Amino acid sequence: MKILVAVKRVIDYNVQVRVKEDNTGVVTENVKMSTNPPDDNAIEEAVKIKESGKATEVVAVSVGEEKAQETVRKALAVGADRGILIKADGILEPLAVSKLLQKIVEKEKPDLVFMGKQAIDDDCNQTGQMLSALLNWPQATFASKIEIKDKKLEVTREIDEGLETIEINIPAIVTCDLRLNEPRYASLPNIMKAKKKPIEQINASDLGVDTSPRIEQIKVEEPPKRKAGIKVKSVAELVQKLKNEAKVI
C-alpha cells in the first residue's frame, strides 16, 4: 500500500501574525515558517502505518514556492520515503491545490491520501474534501483514529456532537485531527538521511491546471482591538464587577 501525504508550509503557530501596512495580506518576510500542525499528524500516521508493515511507501507532497521544499524535507526526516514539490507562486486557493493534487494522485496512484484537516493560515478547511470530490473517492475528515482492515479503513471522526465512526473503501482521503497521534521529532541522524532522499520538482504550469484565483482578496485588516481593561484589586471586586458592571454572572 502506498500513502501520499500532502503538507503545507505556513507561518509557525507561535508567531504573532502581523497585517501588512498596505492591507494586502500578512507579513511573511523574515517570519518563522513550519509545517501546518495537523499535517504533522498526517505524516506521523502514514509513517506509523508503514512501520507496522501495512504500507510500503510514504510520499510527501507540497504545493507552493521553492521554499516549501523545506516542509517536504521535514516530512522526509520523520520517515517519508520521497518527496514531490509542485512549484507555484502567488495565492493558491484550495480548489487549485486539490486539482494539482488530483494530477499527482493520477500519476502516483496511491491507495490513501492523508493531510491535515485545515491549514492554520487561510483556515479554509477544504482541500481534502475537494480532492475527494474530484476523484469521487470516499472522505474521512477530522480523523482521530484510523484502523486498517484489509481493503477498508475504519475511521473515527471528531464531530461537534462527539465522535462518529465510518468505514470507507480504499482508495480514500483522510484529513487528520490533532488528536490522531503525537507527531515525533526528527532525530539528527534522520535529518541527515533525509538530505539524501529524492524530491521531485514539478512546475504547476506543466500540470495543465488553471490555478488563477477565483476569489479577489480586497483587503486584509487587523481585527478590531479590544478596549483596554482594568486590573481589579481583589476577588470580591472582581465578582462585583462581573455581576453589576459586565452583568455576565
Add this chain to the structure above:
Amino acid sequence: MSGLLVAEHNNKELKPFTLNAVTAASQMDTDLHAVIIGNNCGDAAKKLSELPLVKKVIQVEAAHYENFVAENFAPVIVKLAENYSHVVCSANTFGKNLMPRIAASLDTSQVSDIIKVISADTFLRPIYAGNAFATVKSKDPKKCITIRPTSFDPCESSGGSAPIEKAEPSAEFNNTKFVKREEIKSDRPELGTARVVVSGGRGMQSGDNFKLITSVADKLNAAIGASRAAVDAGYISNDHQVGQTGKVVVPDLYIAIGISGAIQHLAGMKESKVIVAINKDGEAPIFSVADYGLEADLFEAVPQFIEELNKLNTIQK
C-alpha cells in the same frame, strides 16, 4: 436567482445553528430556499417551512441519507444548485465536511467561515485564527459559502408557511458506510457554544488541580477549556484545548486561570465578550486582552472566587 440553504437537522428537529445560517443566507439573497436531506425527516422539514425567511423548502428523503454522509448529500445538492446563485450552510463539522465536496463538483472556489455578509458576492472572514480579517469577493458564477454560526443571530423560528416540495434522491455512494455515532453526554455545555468558558493553563501545575477549574465551571454552568501548554503537560485531554490549533470560542464570559496568554491561545478566545484573567505574573500577555485582570496566586484567588460566587443570590445560567 435564489439562494439555497442546506439545513442541518437530526431527522426530527432542526439543529439550532440552522437558524443562524438562514439569517446569513437571507442577507445574500432574500429569495431564500432551503433543502433538507434525510430519512423520515418530515417533522424537521415542517419546522424549516415555518421559518419566515424561508420561501420554499425542498425535501429529499432516502434511507441512505439517514446519517448525513457527505458523499451521499453532495450529488443531490450539486444537481439542485443548477437553479441557485448561492449554496450556504454552517461552518460546523457538518458543513465543513460537506460544502467543499459540493464546491469542487461545481468548480467553485468556496468561501469558508464568513462572519459578515458585505454584499451578495463580498464577505468578511477571519484568517490566521482571527488574527486578521480578510474582505473577499467571490468571482465564481455560483457561490459556495459556509458561515460562522456564532457571528449571526438565529432567525425567527415561527410564523412562516413555505411550501414543501419533494425532490428525487441521488444514488447511494457505496464506498462510505456509516458505523456509529457516540454523542458525548455531558451535563456541561459544549466548549464551542457555551455561554461561559473557564480555562486553565500551565499555572495549574497538575491535572489534579484542574478540580479548581471544574468547581468554578460548576458554579457558572460553564464549559472547561485549557491552553495548549496545559494539554501538552498532560493536565487535561486536548478536546478542551482553546486556541489556534484547538477550538475557537466566543463566549459571553471567558475566565483564564493560570494562563499566560501565548499568541496561539489568544487567537482562540480574544473575541469573547468579557475576558477575566487570574495570573500571578502581572506582565503576562493575557492581561492585554482581559477586561478584568486579577494579579494573584490562583491557588488563593480561585477558592475565594468560588466562595464569593456562593454568596451571590442568583447566578445566570
